[in-house]
Amino acid sequence: MEPIFLKACRREKTPYTPIWIMRQAGRYLKEYRAIREKYSFLTMCKTPELILEITKQPVELIGVDAAILFSDILIPAEAMGIKLDFFEGKGPVLSPPVRSEKEVEALRIPEPEEELSFVLEGIKLLRKELPPHIALIGFAGAPFTVASYLVEGSGSKNFAEIKKLMYNQPQLFSSLLEKVTRTTEKYLKAQIRAGAQAVQIFESWAGALSPSDYQKYVLPFSKKLIASLKEERVPIIHFANGASTYLHLIKETEATVYGVDWHIELNVAWEILGEVAIQGNLDPIVLLAEKEVVEEKAKEVLQKAHGKPGHIFNLGHGILPQTPAENAKRLVEVVHQFSQN
Amino acid sequence: MEPIFLKACRREKTPYTPIWIMRQAGRYLKEYRAIREKYSFLTMCKTPELILEITKQPVELIGVDAAILFSDILIPAEAMGIKLDFFEGKGPVLSPPVRSEKEVEALRIPEPEEELSFVLEGIKLLRKELPPHIALIGFAGAPFTVASYLVEGSGSKNFAEIKKLMYNQPQLFSSLLEKVTRTTEKYLKAQIRAGAQAVQIFESWAGALSPSDYQKYVLPFSKKLIASLKEERVPIIHFANGASTYLHLIKETEATVYGVDWHIELNVAWEILGEVAIQGNLDPIVLLAEKEVVEEKAKEVLQKAHGKPGHIFNLGHGILPQTPAENAKRLVEVVHQFSQN
Numbered sequence: 292m293e294p295i296f297l298k299a300c301r302r303e304k305t306p307y308t309p310i311w312i313m314r315q316a317g318r319y320l321k322e323y324r325a326i327r328e329k330y331s332f333l334t335m336c337k338t339p340e341l342i343l344e345i346t347k348q349p350v351e352l353i354g355v356d357a358a359i360l361f362s363d364i365l366i367p368a369e370a371m372g373i374k375l376d377f378f379e380g381k382g383p384v385l386s387p388p389v390r391s392e393k394e395v396e397a398l399r400i401p402e403p404e405e406e407l408s409f410v411l412e413g414i415k416l417l418r419k420e421l422p423p424h425i426a427l428i429g430f431a432g433a434p435f436t437v438a439s440y441l442v443e444g445s446g447s448k449n450f451a452e453i454k455k456l457m458y459n460q461p462q463l464f465s466s467l468l469e470k471v472t473r474t475t476e477k478y479l480k481a482q483i484r485a486g487a488q489a490v491q492i493f494e495s496w497a498g499a500l501s502p503s504d505y506q507k508y509v510l511p512f513s514k515k516l517i518a519s520l521k522e523e524r525v526p527i528i529h530f531a532n533g534a535s536t537y538l539h540l541i542k543e544t545e546a547t548v549y550g551v552d553w554h555i556e557l558n559v560a561w562e563i564l565g566e567v568a569i570q571g572n573l574d575p576i577v578l579l580a581e582k583e584v585v586e587e588k589a590k591e592v593l594q595k596a597h598g599k600p601g602h603i604f605n606l607g608h609g610i611l612p613q614t615p616a617e618n619a620k621r622l623v624e625v626v627h628q629f630s631q632n
Numbered sequence: 633m634e635p636i637f638l639k640a641c642r643r644e645k646t647p648y649t650p651i652w653i654m655r656q657a658g659r660y661l662k663e664y665r666a667i668r669e670k671y672s673f674l675t676m677c678k679t680p681e682l683i684l685e686i687t688k689q690p691v692e693l694i695g696v697d698a699a700i701l702f703s704d705i706l707i708p709a710e711a712m713g714i715k716l717d718f719f720e721g722k723g724p725v726l727s728p729p730v731r732s733e734k735e736v737e738a739l740r741i742p743e744p745e746e747e748l749s750f751v752l753e754g755i756k757l758l759r760k761e762l763p764p765h766i767a768l769i770g771f772a773g774a775p776f777t778v779a780s781y782l783v784e785g786s787g788s789k790n791f792a793e794i795k796k797l798m799y800n801q802p803q804l805f806s807s808l809l810e811k812v813t814r815t816t817e818k819y820l821k822a823q824i825r826a827g828a829q830a831v832q833i834f835e836s837w838a839g840a841l842s843p844s845d846y847q848k849y850v851l852p853f854s855k856k857l858i859a860s861l862k863e864e865r866v867p868i869i870h871f872a873n874g875a876s877t878y879l880h881l882i883k884e885t886e887a888t889v890y891g892v893d894w895h896i897e898l899n900v901a902w903e904i905l906g907e908v909a910i911q912g913n914l915d916p917i918v919l920l921a922e923k924e925v926v927e928e929k930a931k932e933v934l935q936k937a938h939g940k941p942g943h944i945f946n947l948g949h950g951i952l953p954q955t956p957a958e959n960a961k962r963l964v965e966v967v968h969q970f971s972q973n
Contacts, residue, residue: 449916449917449952450917451917451920451952451954454915454917454920454921455917455920455921458917458918458921458922458925458929459921459922459925498895501894501895501897501915501948502895502896502897502900503897503932504915533895535877536876536877536895536896537896553842554839554842554843554874554877554878555843555877555878556842556843556844559843574795574842574845575790576790576791576792576795576796576799577799579792579795579796580795580796580799580800581799581800584799584800588799591844607842611790611792613792
């Protein structure tokens, strides 16, 4: 029994629209918080048995159609030789930030089978334990997004450091992106070989770039990454957050599926992206509203998809920690119920 | 001698492209910081002589073609009966936040000539002292943006409170926007009557809304505000930050000039907006880069405007405090020099 999520990625007809939720294994689940109280975030990311347990939670509790590996996009950055810490309520801190030629040169391209084996172990355990109709999605950050963290040293409001590097030292910027691209390529191939049935590439900081800067400085690396991954013959989902003004450029990455944020209507995005599968795009804040609003707004997204094959329902950004879990569950029910063909 | 800024608003031919910079009277200027050391931010906003001095600074120091009133979009919110504080590095805090029917009802619609007379005095002083070729721009926040501050009680990452109100209690949301709209209308009319030669309406938080939510819940109020202001016969600039995926809806406000953020190419935005004047849209981070980058990127924006009448050069967002003042000055020179007809 093939997961309907995978059929939707190939734009085949499905009995209903599959749904998963970005950051679905997260703090809005009390079962997740219970684990988080016992372990540090990094321990959770590095222990195959915990990866297994956490990844399965939303499948069992919320009823989503795909599981996404529990991990963090900065796990391979750490393996490149950077110190990585997560501080409660502050997000990741990478030290020291990578800004000079020497610091870029010092970055290693890790061997996933050695330095990231805990992720691959987690994937293997998941493929044994997940029901066959539930797809397992692997993931990584896109080259620019990971490079931004490396250069900024943390999340950023204005991305001043990475953009100064990009503008003032375009060659050094390219060397850095090249290294991150190579790391990501090896890492995602290893995930696929370990059992990931699709991979999502998160360009979380696409919104930091103007269309022409994206095209000139960043697109070539994302294109190269995706072209190389295609050898592995699994769907490649590309989610570029904040790129809804330049989806015509995102399309040039030639991914299989495009994740779309909530700043654009789904039908408009689909028209720009053309004959591909599309994933999205309910505003996560809707899940903080009353149940009737959740239902109404979910139906609006489904209507914009016109029941065309190739729609994977998702939020247009990660689910918020303060979301009532019952609203997430209701969303899954509504999507399943109102998309039946 | 009519300011060329005003000619550009009417899409008349000008000898060169006029430029001003959002937040041009701000912390990147050491002369501004010198005043800020002596007075609180609110005192600066409420003292006509300080408004005069601060507003004039970038005209004299940077060479911009228009002065924008030194003030804050929350000044009228305070006059509606809310306590307003600015804390260093934290931004505005409004208390208590407005969330219930009772709290919306308690908001007053202030008489600008009484409760906001310091602003009008500042405008009168400025019109006496500014050279005749320098236009004076007044401003206010758009109804949704001001309402967001009232409901959130501060800046916000996710706008969860205002959007919950919008989704769960659409009637109360509308009553609130109605009151803010009426306040803003009176306030901007008073600014124009005091001498403002154009007004800019800042929809700073447009990016918090999906296109369909903007259209349904917010657009009617912005439309109403702008329609009413048209009686005053001065250019109305509408800047909606983060709305570049729905400029086709922004256009329905029927402003005279549209400010455009840096998430879209200027020529693409202009095509969507049609036969109007356009203001923008250099990425502010460019001004942190080397001089050669500033020149190159400024020329790129000018090229996208194709030398068509009706382009007012600006950044696509406010200038950052860490910007070297000499880069802002160089930008003004480059725009003047390379746009000569």
